[in-house]
Amino acid sequence: MAFWSSQTLKIKLPTLITPCDPKNIKQASYELGIGSEIYITKDHKNSNSQHTKRTLKKKEPFVIPPGQFAFLLTLETVKVPKNAIAFISMKAGVKFKGLINVSGFHVDPGFEGKLLFSVYNAGPSPIHLEHGKRCFLIWYANLDLNPNDPTQLEDSEFRKEPGFISIPTEVLNQISTDPIYSLQALTSEFIKIDNKYDSVLWWIAGVKWFIGIVVAGFIALIPLIYSDWDDIADYYSAINKLVEEQHRQTSIEADLNTLKKNHSKLFTNESRDDLKPK
Secondary structure: OOOOHHHHHHHHEEEEEEEEOOOHHHHOOEEEEEEEEEEOOOOOOOOOOEEEEOOOOOOEEEEEEEEEOEEEEEEEEOOOOOOOEEEEOOOOHHHOOEEEOOOOOEEEEOOOOEEEEEEEEOOOOOOEEOOOOOEEEEEEOOOOOOOOOHHHHHHHOOOOOEEEEOOHHHHHHHHOOOOOOHOOOOOOHHHHHHHHHHHHHHHHHHHHHHHHHHHHHHHHHHHHHOHHHHHHHHHHHHHHHHHHHHHHHHHHHHHHHHHHHHHHHOOHHHHHHHOOOO
């Protein structure tokens, strides 16, 4: 298998890539652009973000948020001969921002159509792109088949299904509507949880500090309470004596009233005169 040189690409690509601009042939590869149809998963931090395909105008910008997945259709229609194979990748400048290709790295022999790149923003920041931006690379290589031998081409396995002309709906339906998180997004969530945990620890420490002050104050009051205990005991004893004296007086008055009731004559004036000596 031999890769096609830039000179070979300039000769063959005008019949294989549409539209084809020789200026995009660099370092034995061709730079492909972003087409008019894209799809980006919903950004969980943006309530206005939607799960839907978008049709871009010429040079229209768009953003892939951190931790989100996107389908990007190429601007060009690509054809791969049956006796060749192609390889695809992202350009280094976009890779360094955190955008990675997760859709595969080769194009089958016999493929014809637009290429559909599945990309994921694994970086910490939004990635700004636009319609027509040269983000993708494609290389061609020959297979060890004789193009002049029809039997070899018939026996070889090559792609018979048509390529993409738009982003298929069935592909979009397979994508989960749940938020997709990058490592950076997960790190941010862990930091939030850690901050909440620290806040709870500070609250618990404050409660312990308050309880400690209350207990210390109570302990400090105990000697003061016990220092006056003798006076309190004397006061309590005096109160008991007064109560007992009151009970005694009440009992005497009750006995006196009973005596008056049973021997009333003893308490009349006549009875007193009889008792006087004559």
